[in-house]
Structure formats: C-alpha cells, structure tokens
Amino acid sequence: MRLATRADGTRDGQLVLVDTAQQRCAAVPQIARTLQAALDDWPALAPRLHARQQALEATAWSGAERFDATACRAPLPRAYQWADASVYRNHARLIYQWRREPIPPRYEDEPLVYQGGSDVMLGPSEHIVARDEAHGIDLEAEIAVITTDVPMGTSAEAALDCIALVVLLNDVSLRGLIPAELARGFGFYQSKPASSFAPLALTTAALGEHWRGGMLHLPVHIELNGQWFGHPDAGQETVFHFGQILAHLARTRRLSAGSIVGAGTISNADPACGNACITEARVRQMLAGVPDEDLHPYLKHGDRVRLEVRDGQGHSLFGAIDQRVVVQSAMDE
C-alpha cells in the first residue's frame, strides 16, 4: 500500500490511498480520516485499506482524484514519537572525525539513538525555515519506519512485525549548534529543528524485494540546487537493522502506534556514492587536504534540496522531497 496525507486545512490532514504511478488518489474517510487514526487500529484497518486499494486497482482507479504531491503534508504532520538511530558505520566514522572525538562507546554493540521532537513534521514541499545561516544548516537523508504499538521488551525479530510503513525524510540539522549543545550532555534540541518527509508512506510489502533483513536496499538520490550530491545505498554498511533499533528503543518502555523511528544519515564508504549530508562532504574534503575556506558551504537562503528513492525501473517510490531554504536573517536584509 501507498499512503499519503493531503492538506485539508486541519492539523492532521486527510489520509489518501495513492496508485503506483502516483497519478491518482482516493480518500478513505469510511476507514480512517487520518494516518494516525489508521495506525491506532492498524491490525483491523490495514486489511480494509488494502482491500480498498485492490478495488480501486480493479477499476484502474476510475473516479479517483488526481494526486498532487505538492499538496501533500508529511505522512504524519505531527507524531507522538520520533527517535533516530545512527547505524551507518561510515557516517559515524566521518562525523566523529569532524567533531575530533572518538566514536561513542559500544557503537557496534547496541544502537546509538537520540530522542527527537515530533510535534512539527514538514511536508515534501515546505520550506526549511532557519534563523541564521551561521547555524550551519545541513540536510540528512534518512529512511525511517512508522510503527504499530511496540511492547516493552520486544525482541528484534518480533519488532520487525511492528513496522507498519516506511518513509523517506530529511532530518534537518543545525551543525553550528551541535558542539555546544552536546557539550552540555543532554543531547540534541535546538540543533535538530523540524524534519521534512517525502509524500508517500509505503508498506514493506509495497517495497517488495527492496525490503529485506529489516532494511530498504536502494540508493537515495540527493540533489542540491539541481546538481547531483549523492546516491548512497540505504541498505549497505549498517551496524543494525530496524528490528534491532526498535528492540533497543523498547527496552525500558513501550512505544505507541505512530512512532517514527529512523536509522540515521545514510552513508557509504565509497566516495563515488557521494553524500547524504553536507558535513560528510566537508569531512571528505578536509581529509583530502582542502583548506577550510574552500569546503562545501552549508545551506544558504534560497538553496534547494531534493531527495528521492527510485526502484530499478526508475520509478519514484516515496515521491520527492523538494524544498527550499528560507533564512529569516537573510530576509531581513
């Protein structure tokens, strides 16, 4: 199944089913008005949503509405839980060289996670609004899952069955604020403003052969201002899969339906795969001897970020995140 949330003037938007070609969609108010409502009763409602999609496919979506990705909000415009891991070995390797610190203890033994904020999730076309370019505005291309209820103490294997949907996101980070914030010992807050999501949330079944071993095995294509920036594979060079991340998160508490859980910034060691965040590009340049003043700049007012996952036939799976950066201090000038 392919689900999206259409803007309708409400805080949570309207749940729609979307066809494979992303041309047609249909609201399903008789089943669930919002994606959160569907997730709240997923074991009962997912089969009904699936049956409705099959009925639409049987009639070639006749009578369905035109799907407009730019009218989409995040699948969950606000969520009850957003936790993010860091399971791409090469990302940790590069980032901790940037921070001039060792990789955190037990990195290979248990997932490194942080508790994110989830009260504002941006849609695929919404602006990244920042206060100041000096904050070091960076993108982070990530894959995340949206869960059903996850019981406390679940095993990694059982947790895989709690994955309802898979999504693509840009976990916006303010690099300039991270060192001082982490130095205080309480984790990220100001340095992790609202993230942006691609329009479609897909079931693992809809991902077919590309979903295996608890991970999505496809490259994520990243463009900055229309230029290629990277296409690292989301299923390679990882320390843990989503079942293991969920089991770690549920060790001392249960998770509620609609929890969004990320695997962290995608990163491949091969430089030919490019980068999923600007900081990695800068660290690779630094290690190659590029002087500080020539390093790839962080995002500036007016910059455009595009993220997309395509299957072997070139079809976009989640639709694109395609958004601009708006910096308030630049607008004041």
Next chain:
Amino acid sequence: MRLATRADGTRDGQLVLVDTAQQRCAAVPQIARTLQAALDDWPALAPRLHARQQALEATAWSGAERFDATACRAPLPRAYQWADASVYRNHARLIYQWRREPIPPRYEDEPLVYQGGSDVMLGPSEHIVARDEAHGIDLEAEIAVITTDVPMGTSAEAALDCIALVVLLNDVSLRGLIPAELARGFGFYQSKPASSFAPLALTTAALGEHWRGGMLHLPVHIELNGQWFGHPDAGQETVFHFGQILAHLARTRRLSAGSIVGAGTISNADPACGNACITEARVRQMLAGVPDEDLHPYLKHGDRVRLEVRDGQGHSLFGAIDQRVVVQSAMDE
C-alpha cells in the same frame, strides 16, 4: 479552570471539567471531546470551557457526575512534545556531585533542556513498570506547563502567554542507565521511560496568587510508602522561569499546541525541605559521610510513590499521583 482526562476506552480519553472540591465533573463533548482537541483551538475553546464551568458553578454542579480521580488518565495520555529543563540550582549542584562531573557549561546563561519522549504518558494511579531494580528506579517531582502554539523566535515575555495549563508530574528516571547513556553523547533515551501525571491540569488563573513570575510558588509534597520524603517549593532557587524555558525551546523551531514543557526536578538547598528524587537524598547522605551500603535505596517492586501540591488551606490543587512500582524481574521470581 480545572481539566482532567477520564478513561473511556479510547487512546486519548475524555475531557472533563472538574469542580474546585474535586467531587464533581462534567464532560464537554459539545466543546471538545479530548484535551488535545481543546488545545488545538484553545483561543476559541478556552472561553467556551470557562463559560461552561461558570454555568456549572452557578448551579452548584447539579446534574454533574461524581469525579473519580482513580479513573483519570494523564491530562494528555499521549502528547506531541515533551521537553524538560533543569532550572533548580540545587538539583544541578547535587546531581553533578553524584556524577562526579562539573555542572554543564553556561548553566546560568541559558536553560539546560532535553528532548523527552511523549508517546506514552501514565495516569496518576498507573503502575511504574520497570524491567529490573538494578536499573536504579527513581522518581522526580516536577511542575510542567502545557502550551498553545508557540511561534519560532518568541520572546520569554510573549511565551508566557502561550501557557495554557499547569500540571504536576513524576518524571521517572532509571539512574543506573544514565551514566552509560549520557557517555555516548546523544542524551537520555532508555533512562527516561514514561512519566506519570496528576489528574488535574489547571489554568494559571485557577492557581491565583500561587502563579507569578512564570512559576508555581508552592511546595510539592512527596511521600514514599506513606512516609514524608520532601516538600521543596517549586518557585524557589530557580535559574529560569517557564517563559525563558519556552523561548529557549522555540529558538530554532515552533512548538505545536499541546507541548508539555517541564522545569526539572524541584530542589531546595535547605535539607529540611527534603528531596524530590531519591538520588538527591543519596547525595546528601554521601556528603554527610553515610557509607554506600546505607544510602537510601532506589525504588523496589511494590513501593508506593505519592506526589501532591496543596494550597494554603490544604486543598489539593492537581489531585495526587499515587502509584506503585512493578518490576517485571521481581514478578518472575
């Protein structure tokens, strides 16, 4: 106004107005079915809720239902945002002696905050369910506010107007997991399981003279197993008030209506005020030369925690948190 959320078999419960004596209550489905629904449209709905409460008071709540605090859930059984500060100077002083670390940099210059998880909020009578006593199960008595929408870049003064409600909570912490988790640099996750809330959420107007300068000025009474444990004043020896905490949280992002924001574990320097968490009691004992094996134990299976705030006349303002500790490993024995 005094609001509570009554268990009704749904995930979010049913919003009720409660009388001052906490004897009567009335659902208000014609205004808002849930507290989150009321907060989503607070500027329009708060006056209607207030008018309904006045109408009920005019008839001495005749026809209203009996209020049963034990049937209450958390005011928001799941929330979109929970962020917690640490503004009580004495708490930081004692806790960082326990950790054998310096107080974090700029502690007096800007609020120290962490991003908490909000997908499960426990009610006043729900058990604290833990895996293992070895995790060092601790309570933390705190006051928090629930906000309306808070714009990015708000001032501390303007943020005070975004406070819709004030609540009392027990921010349960697993002390045994904190050092290793914070050593990884990403903040708290497993060490901060679900928090518990007293049944009533009050407007600042309902707190009258006890709410001033952006803080509640009353002691919080803490009992362990029916014995006095502390009564520190929530308005004393603080570095920042709630307006300043909110302005810090909204520096790089907006906050959505229904965000719960805490001020941290209440703590007074005077030992006669006792403690709002077990760790502080232990640090005070350590500093007095008590040997490790005689320190106050952390919470054990079957222990009972009670938190309450009373006004000058002895009336309970938020109702009581009165909950037991259930440890799964102890039950397996």
